[in-house]
Each structure stands twice: as C-alpha cells, then as structure tokens.
Amino acid sequence: MSLTLALAAVLAVAAIAGWFGYSRAAAIRSSGTGRLHSLPAYHGFYVALWAAVPALLLLAAWAPVQTGLVEQAVLSSPEGQALPDFDLQRNAILSEAREIARGQREAGFNPESSALAPRYAEAEGRMATIGGLVALVLAIGAALLALRRVGVRFRARTGVERWIMALLFAASLIAILTTLGIVLSLMFESLRFFRLVPPAEFLFGTQWSPQIAIRADQVGSSGAFGWIPLLWGTIFIGAIIAMIVAIPLGLMSAIYLTQYAHPTVRAWMKPLLEILAGIPTVVYGYFAALTVAPAVRDFGLTIGVSNASSESALAAGLVMGIMIIPFVSSMSDDSIAAVPQAMRDGSLAMGATKSETIRKVVLPAALPGVVGGVLLAVSRAIGETMIVVMAAGLAANLTANPFDSVTTVTAQIVQLLTGDQEFDSAKTLAAFALGLALFVITLILNLIALSFVRRYREAYE
C-alpha cells in the first residue's frame, strides 16, 4: 500500500460516513420526531470533517517521519551496510535508489543503487502500510463517534462552523509561517557560512572574489568574501542613480496629475503609469542591455571618459529609476490628495499662486507620506535583480564612476547559485548570507516607511 492509496481510502471513508450522517438527519426530519437545529447537510459535513481531518493530519505528519524510518531500515540492511562511508556518495546512491524504487528512472550511475532499490521499495511499502492502516482506523473510529451525535438536539451547524474557523486560522498561520520560514532558512544556511568565513571578514571586507579550493593544493584558492563592494554597488545603482531619476520625475508627475491636469489627461495617465509598473523586469533588463547600455557607453566615450564600460552602473540605474517612477508617483499622489482642502484654500486666499501653494503648503504637509513612498521605492530598487543581472555586470568594484561596471548583492546571489556547485561549499552558502543581509535591510526600510506613512495618516484622519 502506498500513501496515496491511504489518502484515497481516508477520503472514501469520510465521504461514506458523511453520506450516512446526512441520510440519518434527513430521516429524522422527514419522520417528524422533532425540529432539527441544523439542515441535514450540516450533519453530513460534520461527520465527514471529523472522519477526514484528523486522519489526514496524521498522514501529513507521518510522511516525513516515514522517510527517516525508511532510510534507517535501508541502511541497516546488508546492502545498506556495504555502502561507502563518504557522505556525499552515500546520499547520491540513496537518492538514486529512491528514484529507481519509485519508477522515476531506469538505472543509476552507481551500480549499488540498483541492488538497493528493492530494499527501498520493500521498506517504503511496509512503512506506508503501517501509516495507512493507523490513519484508516482513526478515520473510521472518528466517523463512528461523530455519527452517534447526530440527533434532534445536536447543533451540527455550530460544529461545522468551528471547523471552518479552525481552517481560517490555519490559513492565516501560513502567512506568518512564511515569514518565519524565510528568516529561519536564511539564518540556518548563513550560520553554516559564518562557520567557514568569519562574520567580520564578510561584513567589513572590501574584497569580493568568491573562489573556493576544490583540492587542497589548488593555486589561487584563497577566496575573499567581503561584501562592501556589493553593498556599495547596490546603493550606487539603486539608492543613488535610480533615485536621482525617479524622485523628481515621480514627484512632479504626481503634482501635475493631482493639481494641474485635465481630468481626461489624468484618466489616461494613471493607467499608463500602472502599465509602466506592470512591465516585467526582465523586459526592462533586456531593454537596458540592448539599447541603453551601448548608448551610455557611446555618450561616455564622447564626453571623454576613456574606460566607459558597456555594462555600466549608469545604464542599469537609469532604467531602474524609470521602473521605480510609478511607485514614487502613486504614493506621492495618495499623500498629496489627502492634504485637507482647507489648507490649500487658506493659502490661495492669502494670494499665493498654485505653485507657491504646492511648494510651501501642500508638499510640506504631504512630506511624511512622500518620504515613506521614497523609502519603499528604495527598498524595491535595492531588491531588484533582473535589471542589474542583465545590464550591470559582475565585476565587484568600489568606484564612484557611473560609467564603470559594478555589481550588486542580488546579481551576486544569482551568480553564486546558478553555477555547478555542490551545496555545502562556502560559495553557495555565501548566497544565503547575502540574502539574509538583503532581507534585513529591506525589512528595516519597509518598517521605517510603513511607520512613517501610518503616523502621517493618523495626523489627518
């Protein structure tokens, strides 16, 4: 028996039990012995839920336990004990045996795996049978207990609604678990990295060349894992160049659209800006690499910068800035629109022109919201991957020249994890450390931005 068969059996038991509950309740209703509290359908669902959910939870908890037990059983068999001691090879043979036993492949690269496969299949079958039988017993037992409660006075609808409430609660738990999962998995892998590379070297080092020795005597095996050049590249492209482009354009667009524009112009431009926000970043990246980067390089060469690279920070920063405009614009739009009309009217009554009102009254009043929007935009730009991977290159430079190529944290994460590296080496673990650093930075920025915006909204509501 396999776990899928057990799953189907539990569901079948639940359906049958539900049907029994429904028909019993319907019989009570039609026989006229008393008025039911709930509709018969609720009785049926009550029984079905009690039959299905505990058994399904048991199966879900059994599945990972079973993997461990099966592996133990296989390793203690005679073929299992003959396996080499080397961790990596043994795991490779085990996973090949697992795939052969499940019919996912014909034969593995290692000869031992074909011998191991029947043991695997047998152990899996045995464990699955145990788990499946326990689940079935649980399902049938729970169904019988629930069926006994079906009666005239029984509040089935309340019972079902309690189940639904549990379901709702579980769904919201998943949202929290995701955050927890991100933090835990990043921290777990980063701790493994920090055991190989000291944190001080990572946080304060200014050399980034992630090489790892494959053999002990390999020349050029010393790796430097200092992330300062990456941090600088990220800030240079995302927080400096992109913001120089995005803040003026975004803010002025928002001002124009809220204060000066004709309603039809506003009705057309807002969707246009939404489209700008909806274009996939890989399109922006390709456009940057194809059109903007050569143009920037030519421009650099004409104004006399001799080593203008074709993968420059300026190209990536420009395109990223344009991508960020909708974010700045929409947050500023909301903040400016929320400033009370009384303040505007007062200023105009004093004789100020529209632009003076905006510059001296509306903008200072809307400033917290605008700053919050800018911080959110910076956090978005910092986390952007595809534009920098395609247009900004992979050379870790600490340079202030916008025509030079720099690399960012996200580009390095992609580079480190899409090579052919075994998972344990410091090179791939460095990607998780970088990811943790990125997560922390964007988290702090988001918290500050959201608290700004919330505090500001309270002031005017």
Next chain:
Amino acid sequence: MNARVKKRYAAERRFRVLGLIAVAVSALFLAFLLVTMAWKGLGGFVRAEAAVTIDFPRSDLIIDPAALRGPQAREVVAAAGLDGILARAAVDNYGPQAEQLFSAAGARSLGRQLIADPALVERRATVWLPVASRVEGAAKGRGDAASEQLVAQIEAQGALRKRFNSDFLTQSDATDPTAVGVWGALKGSFLTIIVTMLLAFPIGVLSAVYLEEFAARNRWTDAIEVSINNLAAVPSIIFGLLGLAVFLNFMHLPRSAPLVGGLTLALMTMPVIVIAGRNAIKAVPPSIRDAALGVGASKMQVVFHHVLPLALPGILTGTIIGMARALGETAPLLMIGMRAFIASPPNGFTDPATALPVQIFLWSDEVDRGFVEKTSAAIIVLLIFMLLMNGLAIYLRNRFERRW
C-alpha cells in the same frame, strides 16, 4: 510690485511646464520601450524560406511511405539522414555555395512535411523549407558577404519568400535560432501559474477573511498585519532562496518543476491577495452585516453568504494583478533551477520546465545575432499576456466594483 507679480506668474508657468515634462518623459519612455521591442521583435515572427526541388526516388532517401503513416513516423524520419539529402539537393539546385543553405531546422521541417504528406517520397517535389540562421540574417539585412550573395542568387530565381513563422508559437527551445519557439516556455508558465493560483487564492482569501472579520484586535494580530505587509515588499529573490532551501533541499521535490515554481510564486503572491482581500472586505458597509445578523444568520453565514460575495470583485482584481506579477517574475524561478535548456514542453507538474520570462533571460545571453529578434519577439508575447491580464483586471474593477 507689478514686476514681482509677473515673476511669480512666470515661476508658476515654469513649474507647470516642469510637471508636464515629467509626465511626458514617463509616457515617452514607455512608448520608446514598446516601439523598440516591437521593432526588433516583429522580425522574429517572420521566417525566410527557400524553395528546393528534391527528386526523392533518385536521392539516397530510403523511407517506406507506409512507415510514414504509422505510429513510429517521427523516429523513422529522425533516423533517415535528411540533413545530407537536403544539403545535396541544395547544391544541385543552387551550386556548391549553397551547401549550408539549410540547417537541422530545415531537415526537421522537411521531416514534418513528409509525415503530413507521405506521397511526397514517391515523386520529384518542390518544398519550401526554412533556411539556416546565417542565410536568414542575410535575407533580413544583417549578414556576411557570402550569405548575401547566396540570398541574392536565390531571390533572383524567385525561390525566396518570407512567411509568418508559426513554428515560433508551437515549437520549444533549440540551439538554432531559426527553430526556436516559445510554446515550451508558455506551457511551463501556464502550469506554474495554475499551481500558484490553486495555492495562493484559497489561502489568501481565507486569511483575509479571518484577519478582517474574526481575529481579535490585539498585539498578535498587529504583528501578523505588519508581517504580511512586509512580506508583500520583500524582494522576490528572497522567495527564490526560500524555495531552494525548503522545497529543493529539505523536501527533495523535483528540480525546475512547475510544482516547485508554483509553490514559490504562491508564497510570493499570497500576501498581495491577503492585502487586496482585506481592503475589499473592509469596504463592505456594516449595514449589510447588521442586516444579515438581524435576520438570524450566524457570524460565519454573514461572512460567507453576504460579505464575501460582495467583496469578490475587489478580491478578484487584486488576484489578477498578483497573478500578472507572478507571470513576469524571473529571479525566484532562476533560484529553483528553471534555467536549464528544456527542448520539449513539460507534460505534467513534475517534469522539468521553464517559464517565459526565464526563457527570455536565457536567450538574451546567447551569442548568435539571430537570437536578438527571437528574444524581442518573446518579449512581445509576454507583454501581450501582461496587457491582457491587466486589462481584464481593470475591466472587472470598472464593471463590477460597487462604490458604497
């Protein structure tokens, strides 16, 4: 005094013009981007074909027409050595410089034509076949001297034509840019989005319902709200790292399968749906809830029979926008391994697959100049899907959303 007023009015005009310039720059950039992609990409939908006359009975081709009609037709054709026959026929037709006129893609197209019409094998026939990448480049104006000469020669004989490249939409990735298609990537994207939707929509909506209607207002639910707002703003690559660490290394799910991609993207899309759902549910006026309670409904019935149906248009709009964003994501899918070369479309949720944005990224790295127009053409396909989904969301919002 007058002079000062005039200066202030001039400043007002300048300010207004600045605002207009800012809006115009954004609009112009969008137009520039779309026009550039269309300009470079429309060529990808057009394919150059050359006519070649092959005398099948006299050539070295040994194929039984009955085998072509049978179930093993594709294997028979693949083993028949059509490359050599095609090269010799090209040389016969156009001289020794035409030996490289057709590539493997041409041979595959010939094979498909033979399967479609097995009677061709028994006579001398003229077939139109796609030309090799270098020759196609020359036909579109960017080739080297030898290829341009060949193209001129063939064109003079009226044997070169340009046709809509239907293969682009029905074939998968290949090494030859004239033979690539986006169908494999499209299917992978569809499967991934289906998994994402099946997971993110129920969990997101149910979470929104719980958090908005039933959860008590205390420190824990505040923390939950803050954490969901943060999740919506986390960079997408972090979700890729999460998928790599949990789904691939801990749960040993198959690498680069739509199942894993869908799980990762579902985690990313779920906060967006929760936030949209909460806003939509918040917008339903309390009078509806009170009326339902007054008629005798239980709290759960109020929510599921009255509030949720009224909030559904807003939830759907948010969901479609979230799905459109997930469709365009590349970084998380790169992390979970969808960057391999996949030459045939996936058949199920656990087959290795690729997605359209990842396909665009992989093609952008290729050295062959023929890939530039294919990448741009794939971008056009992606943008069309984006536009459709966003347009659908805007239509739904305008048609069904009620302003209380």
